[in-house]
Amino acid sequence: MSQHAHYRAAHPLIFVFTHYVNLISMIGLAFTGFFIHYPFFVWSMGLARSIHFMLMFILIINLTARIILSFWVKDALLLGSNVVDTDIKNWLPQKENKHQFLETVKYYLFLRKEHVISGKYGSLQKTAYLATIPITYAMAYTGFALYGPAQHWALAPFFNAGTAAVGGLMAMRMIHYFGMWIIIVFTMVHAYLANIHGIAPTKIMFAWVETKPEGH
Amino acid sequence: MARAIIDPVTRIEGHLRVECEVENGVITDAWSSGSLYRGMETVLKGRAPADAYYVSQRICGVCPISHGHASTKATEDALKVTPPDGARLVRNIIEGAETLHSHILWFYTLTALDYVDVVSALSANIADTYALAEKAGTAVADFGAIQKRLKTFVEGGQLSIFTNGYWGHPAMKLPAELNLIAVAHYLQALEIQAEAAAIIAVMGGKFPHFMTSIPGGTAWMPTEEKLDDVLFRWKTVSEFITNALIPDTLAIAPFYIEAATYGGGVKNFLSWGVFEDKSLDPLKRVMPRGAILDGKLELVQPDVAKIKEYVEHSWYSSPSGLNPAQGQTQAKFTSYDTNAQYSWIKAPRLDEKPMEAGPLSRMLVSYLAGVPEVKDLVDTTLTALGVAGKPEVLISLLGRLAARNLEAKFVADKMGEWIMELIGAVKGGDAKFFTEPTETNGQGAGLWEAPRGALGHFIDVKDGKIANYQVVSPSTWDCSPRDAAGVRGPLEEALVGTPIADIEKPLEALRIVHSFDP
Amino acid sequence: MAQGVRDGIYDLLAARGVSRRDFVKYCGSVAALLGLSEMYAPQIVSAVEAGAKLKPTVWLDMGLCTGCTESLAQVDTPDVASIVLDLLSVNYMETIMAAAGTQAEEARTKTIADGGYVLVVEGAIMTGEGGNTLRIAGKTGLEILKEAAGKADAIICVGSCAVDGGWVNAAPNPAGGKGVLDVMPELKAKTINLPTCPVNPEWIVAMVVDVLLLGKLPAMDDKNRPTLIFGSTIHDNCPRRGHFENGEFVEAFGTEAEVKQWCLYKMGCKGPQTMTNCPSVRWNRRASWCVESGSPCIGCGHVYTNWVDASAPFLSRMTDVNLPGLGGVRPETVGTVVGAAAAAGLLVHGIASAATGRTSGPPMETEKAWDKKHKASKGGDN
The missing domain is CATH 4.10.480.10 (Cytochrome-c3 hydrogenase, C-terminal domain)
Incomplete structure (x- = not known):
């Protein structure tokens, strides 16, 4: 939103880095995932699977690190602000978010004119971001379950129990497959909404270039 | 008047109950009741046509090949795809292997125990047994060792599958030595049927239930080492048929010659034809299409549009008298009552007539159509049994039994030709095996033959999915209950007139049932 | 062990052309087959000696196509004749038994009354139309299963139909086909499930050997499948x-x-x-x-x-x-449609946003709508 400043204080370098890791590993996972689902050109399945595994570990470690860092790293909690506090507070309910969820939905459905007041992240945005955490872990779990049955490793029962609960490996495969589509749709909506009011968010998240409000 | 009831009828595929009215030692009326309903036709609705190939075979574990082929043919008919000639040969060989497997298993494992007294074999003289085998021209085995094995077994007191058999029954007529030969071949047949099944396994992945005759052709690609596997397994099976099955049939038949005087049944015969010729024309099939009506030995062409399936005496609430192309199957059990509903089998009628299906139908139709090898086989056999030039004696219990074994010989010989033809085609290098179906809509029928008789699969495909599916299996024809007009089915009719010596042990009725190989 | 019984089995074996030495060797290979060390061979020898009597077996045909019986007939190690004559006393098995009707029923009820038998179940348990989708000798299939299950030492469900209803169970399951453990879960402790359509006969033989020679059930997973057979893809x-x-x-x-x-x-x-x-x-x-x-x-x-x-x-x-x-509907179609719908939605939204001038930055509210509405009544911030 162009009225707002996008300061580095809101997005410390370490989170720019974790955002990059997220993006790259998700693109790689989707690509290799599609290939494993249906090999659409001649390439090594073994290599595709190895890359898929490696990126999964990177994504999961990155996500876990990002969660831990949120308790240590300080950043701005409000848009256009340089006042910093612990990042986790961004993810907890803020008083700025109160009573804003429906209003935000209304705004995006053209049912209201003004953009709502919120914290750095709106309540809709916050919910969506938080939802990616269990989805990502679930993708890792379902992936392990698909790979797991043949592996006689210590954790196999943990994954096989899930397979039994969902009704077998075919059901598990479909869950994994549709999970990927959820992540793809999320990414599309995320990229769109982040940039609908100008590319300042992209500048700060990718190039770490600040945008100062006009007239300041 | 008394009722003789056989429930369950054993040594068949599936579940059957037979009830007979017996008067003065002769059956005067009979009811055949199919006791199992699984709902295949309903299960297939909404699925992909190729799925019908894979699943509908599971109707019958003894003749899955024929169901698979009928299903695939129905789909190919509906989607207007012609399988290449290589696939035709592969399918013929697989179908032939199943026929041999089924006929061998039927004769020795399922039917022989109605005629062969296993316990009597214990008293056979070994030297006489060898002499008899020599005279009958049938395969010898280590008769002494087999008798000893049998003795140990019987003396052990645990008769296993022979528990409560009809040993010593007055209708058992064979001398001890012939019983011993039959027991020896009973054991050998278990080996040979597996060899025939292994041919299917090589070309179709496994048996029962095979994998390769997918609509459009076959997924199996013949290679040299697979073809010689097929060829030499066929040789083993074929030799057994020539050296044991046929001579055994001729050796046993004279002891049961009175079986040529009853059991003829409805005397209407139907064959859809089986084993494709290069033209893929059903009238030119190796065993061609045709029907015989009212015991008159003249060929007529059956019109599939004139089939109606009646359910007045069956446990279905769907409408009666529908043609299978528009057929419906809605189960509704009421109670078992021979005066009302008494079977899970529908009553199909061709032009209002109950039709017998099976090897006897096929052999009679092929005989009348002038298939030279069939004419030779039948005429030679009639001469051997002293009824030369009288093919009408085949319309009897004995004829039905003999027809099946003669057919095995015919099919075995034909298979040899197809295998050589396939080897030639593969060597030629331009054999094709699959054409991808492209249509997604259409109605079709797969009219084919299972070892036990005429088989029809009817499919309606809409937007690539099965909108309706119906099956009329050989046992639906043969074991059908009465129709709307109260006319008995072929098995019911064949039972009428059969003598029964012991109403508690109606072995003779069992023989009639087994002659249909249900 | 009584000397008499031991002699009994060697007489039995001798009659079949097997010496004691051959027999002990055979037990060694059985041990290997079961994944045990040859150390167990003597244990197997004594187990067989004790069981000189053939194990009575009842094979029930439920809602079946007979394919699993057919499949059993295809095995050669040991061949089917040895199984039904030398290993087991198969007193009831509709497809191959000599007796029919009343005589067959007698064989079954007597074996069940004597107890101590192996029960093999082939085919789906039919529950449709009050169980009447399968009727045998005036009873439903389920009634016959219930009679036979209680006193069985072990129950082997052969083929997918007996395990979970198989294709008969497929939607909409018009005839009510179910697996043995679906209708009688109380049998779980003594049931072995051998799925596939048909069953692979090698597995039946392996299980028979397990039950007969070792006298116990094999290691099984949560679905009662032997892990040695069904443990990898x-x-x-x-x-x-x-x-x-x-x-x-x-x-x-x-x-x-x-x-x-x-x-x-x-x-x-x-x-x-x-x-x-x-x-x-x-x-x-x-x-x-x-x-x-x-x-x-x-x-x-x-x-x-x-x-x-x-x-x-x-x-x-x-x-x-x-x-x-x-x-x-194909999952690929669902995924693509969802993805494309999202893209189209965003495009429309983008155009609408541009048309209403939102892309250049919307007006920001200065006070939350909710606060504005509630301030008066509640009298303050919350």
Whole structure:
């Protein structure tokens, strides 16, 4: 939103880095995932699977690190602000978010004119971001379950129990497959909404270039 | 008047109950009741046509090949795809292997125990047994060792599958030595049927239930080492048929010659034809299409549009008298009552007539159509049994039994030709095996033959999915209950007139049932 | 052990041309077959000596196609004659027994009354139409199963139908076909499930040997499948796996790739989801097996839901998604439509936003709408 400043204080370098890791590993996972689902050109399945595994570990470690860092790293909690506090507070309910969820939905459905007041992240945005955490872990779990049955490793029962609960490996495969589509749709909506009011968010998240409000 | 009831009828595929009215030692009326309903036709609705190939075979574990082929043919008919000639040969060989497997298993494992007294074999003289085998021209085995094995077994007191058999029954007529030969071949047949099944396994992945005759052709690609596997397994099976099955049939038949005087049944015969010729024309099939009506030995062409399936005496609430192309199957059990509903089998009628299906139908139709090898086989056999030039004696219990074994010989010989033809085609290098179906809509029928008789699969495909599916299996024809007009089915009719010596042990009725190989 | 019994078995064996020495050696190979050390051979010897009496067996035909009986007839190690004459006393097995009707029923009821038998169940347990979709001798199939199950030492469910209803159970399951443990879960402690359609006879023999010689059930998973047989996927043991790894796939039937035995993954092979040892045990006396013949695996060993619903359409990578009003739809179609719909939605939204001038930055509210509305009544911030 162009009225707002996008300061580095809101997005410390370490989170720019974790955002990059997220993006790259998700693109790689989707690509290799599609290939494993249906090999659409001649390439090594073994290599595709190895890359898929490696990126999964990177994504999961990155996500876990990002969660831990949120308790240590300080950043701005409000848009256009340089006042910093612990990042986790961004993810907890803020008083700025109160009573804003429906209003935000209304705004995006053209049912209201003004953009709502919120914290750095709106309540809709916050919910969506938080939802990616269990989805990502679930993708890792379902992936392990698909790979797991043949592996006689210590954790196999943990994954096989899930397979039994969902009704077998075919059901598990479909869950994994549709999970990927959820992540793809999320990414599309995320990229769109982040940039609908100008590319300042992209500048700060990718190039770490600040945008100062006009007239300041 | 008394009722003789056989429930369950054993040594068949599936579940059957037979009830007979017996008067003065002769059956005067009979009811055949199919006791199992699984709902295949309903299960297939909404699925992909190729799925019908894979699943509908599971109707019958003894003749899955024929169901698979009928299903695939129905789909190919509906989607207007012609399988290449290589696939035709592969399918013929697989179908032939199943026929041999089924006929061998039927004769020795399922039917022989109605005629062969296993316990009597214990008293056979070994030297006489060898002499008899020599005279009958049938395969010898280590008769002494087999008798000893049998003795140990019987003396052990645990008769296993022979528990409560009809040993010593007055209708058992064979001398001890012939019983011993039959027991020896009973054991050998278990080996040979597996060899025939292994041919299917090589070309179709496994048996029962095979994998390769997918609509459009076959997924199996013949290679040299697979073809010689097929060829030499066929040789083993074929030799057994020539050296044991046929001579055994001729050796046993004279002891049961009175079986040529009853059991003829409805005397209407139907064959859809089986084993494709290069033209893929059903009238030119190796065993061609045709029907015989009212015991008159003249060929007529059956019109599939004139089939109606009646359910007045069956446990279905769907409408009666529908043609299978528009057929419906809605189960509704009421109670078992021979005066009302008494079977899970529908009553199909061709032009209002109950039709017998099976090897006897096929052999009679092929005989009348002038298939030279069939004419030779039948005429030679009639001469051997002293009824030369009288093919009408085949319309009897004995004829039905003999027809099946003669057919095995015919099919075995034909298979040899197809295998050589396939080897030639593969060597030629331009054999094709699959054409991808492209249509997604259409109605079709797969009219084919299972070892036990005429088989029809009817499919309606809409937007690539099965909108309706119906099956009329050989046992639906043969074991059908009465129709709307109260006319008995072929098995019911064949039972009428059969003598029964012991109403508690109606072995003779069992023989009639087994002659249909249900 | 009584000397008499021991002599009894050696007489029995001698009559079959087996010396005591051969027999002990045979027990060694049985131990190896069961994955045990040869150390166990003496234990097996004594187990067999104790069991000089053949084990009575009742084989129930439920809602079946007889394919599993047929399949049993295809085994050669030992051959079927040895199984039904020398190993077991199969007192009731409709498809091959000499007796019929009343005499057959007698054989069954007597064996059940005597107890101490192995029960084999083939076919689905039919529950439709009050159980009358299967009637045997005036009873329903379920009644017969209940009579036979209680006193059995062990129950072996052969084939997918007996395990979970198999294809008979497939939607809409018009005849009410179910598995043995679905209708009688109380039998779980003594039941062995051997899925696939039909059952592989090698497994029946292995289980018979387990039950007879070792007198106990094998290690089994949560679905009562022996783990030695059903512990890994077909895909992992597949001879075509190398081609999978190389990215060499059959793209159409009847092609050179089939001759070269390339991987059938893209043709819809369910090997990656199906856990049986088919590639190593093979079928019909090791003649071949499904994938070797050129067809993709159709996943007939699937449990949890019947294999048809779990694996059809068989020539596609994944099963259809059932959507209300549309029936079965390809998962790829669902995914693509959802993705495309999202993209289209965003495009429309973008155009609408541009048209209403929102892209250049919307007006920001200065006070929350909710606060404005509630301030008056509540009298303050909350």
